[in-house]
Amino acid sequence: MGKIKVLDEHVANQIAAGEVIERPSSIVKELVENSLDAGSTRIDVTVEEGGLQLIRVTDNGSGIATEDCEAAFFRHATSKIESGKDLFHIRTLGFRGEALPSIAAVSKVECVSAAETGGLGRKLIIEGGSIKAFQETAASRGTDMTVRELFYNTPARLKYMKTIQTELGHISDYMYRLAMAHPHVAFSVKHNGNLLLQTLGNGDLLQVMAAVYGTSTAKALLPVQGENADYTLKGYVSRPDVTRSNRQGMTIVMNGRTIRNYAVSGAVMSAYHTLLPINRYPIAALHIGMDPSLVDVNVHPAKLEVRFSKEQELVRFIEDQIRSILRGQVLIPQASRPT
Numbered sequence: 001m002g003k004i005k006v007l008d009e010h011v012a013n014q015i016a017a018g019e020v021i022e023r024p025s026s027i028v029k030e031l032v033e034n035s036l037d038a039g040s041t042r043i044d045v046t047v048e049e050g051g052l053q054l055i056r057v058t059d060n061g062s063g064i065a066t067e068d069c070e071a072a073f074f075r076h077a078t079s080k081i082e083s084g085k086d087l088f089h090i091r092t093l094g095f096r097g098e099a100l101p102s103i104a105a106v107s108k109v110e111c112v113s114a115a116e117t118g119g120l121g122r123k124l125i126i127e128g129g130s131i132k133a134f135q136e137t138a139a140s141r142g143t144d145m146t147v148r149e150l151f152y153n154t155p156a157r158l159k160y161m162k163t164i165q166t167e168l169g170h171i172s173d174y175m176y177r178l179a180m181a182h183p184h185v186a187f188s189v190k191h192n193g194n195l196l197l198q199t200l201g202n203g204d205l206l207q208v209m210a211a212v213y214g215t216s217t218a219k220a221l222l223p224v225q226g227e228n229a230d231y232t233l234k235g236y237v238s239r240p241d242v243t244r245s246n247r248q249g250m251t252i253v254m255n256g257r258t259i260r261n262y263a264v265s266g267a268v269m270s271a272y273h274t275l276l277p278i279n280r281y282p283i284a285a286l287h288i289g290m291d292p293s294l295v296d297v298n299v300h301p302a303k304l305e306v307r308f309s310k311e312q313e314l315v316r317f318i319e320d321q322i323r324s325i326l327r328g329q330v331l332i333p334q335a336s337r338p339t
């Protein structure tokens, strides 16, 4: 008798969860990305005890159709792509169909969703990957996901969680970036009843940056706007005298997706060149737009890292755009500085 067995779905989901769900902020990310993919214009995030006790994401998006509620929690089940060739022009944040089954495998999930405006929806309760209840319920259009007791059934994972403050830091950092990536969406974030972030969703990136960094910092931001045949660039960068001690203040958004890319953040830094004090970093929120075929987002499971096919051109474009803004800026205040 051979020894190889195909793992049952529960075990397979727990293994996948190990990759997708590193910590509470991973759940916030996956749920909020689903809300964005569903076309939501308002997304409310509630977190308790750094997300270890509770994470709740409520949206006013398309909702999940009654017949899809259970399937949404199946592995590799997605409404966002249909075939391999779709991988080369992805326009949604999700596409792997791994988040919901992974989350449900390591927590207690309550999913309330309605795809119609009639006031009737479905409530699905899943604990540790097993469906406990599935019933009709009153619900307005949209989705309301509550995730409780993360890692309750995987104590080894739970032990690796850091303090509530650290976990909350990851969540708020992520939500700040996301709010800057989506100024047309109204976000709220609450932790243990305290409001951490609230944005209006009126499309004004500067207002979102003011909500994140404070109004006095927002006043020291310079608008950036430019394009060439391949790329568009839009956003704000800080005056060289408004800096931070780490790179966290740089938010790079590519086609609506917050990304981490050293070449791009390096381009921002080198635009400042000698204007920045040593070991200081600018604040920036930059939206880069390009044809999706010029970028591969299918590189990393958390989809933070991306690969550009014409990276050198992109780097030069960003550096040139920001340098010309800064150059204009540095000359003007010096000339008009009171003596």
Ligand code: ADP
Pocket: 030, 034, 035, 038, 059, 061, 062, 063, 064, 072, 073, 077, 078, 079, 080, 093, 094, 095, 096, 097, 098, 099, 100, 101, 142, 143
């Ligand atoms: P993916 O996002 O990669 O498709 P997920 O496991 O995150 O996979 O979600 C599975 C499916 O459940 C999605 O493709 C979508 O159809 C549905 N879904 C999940 N969350 C929402 C939501 N907030 N609003 C509408 N549909 C959702």
Ligand code: MG
Pocket: 030, 033, 034, 094, 095, 097, 099, 100
């Ligand atoms: Mg998803």
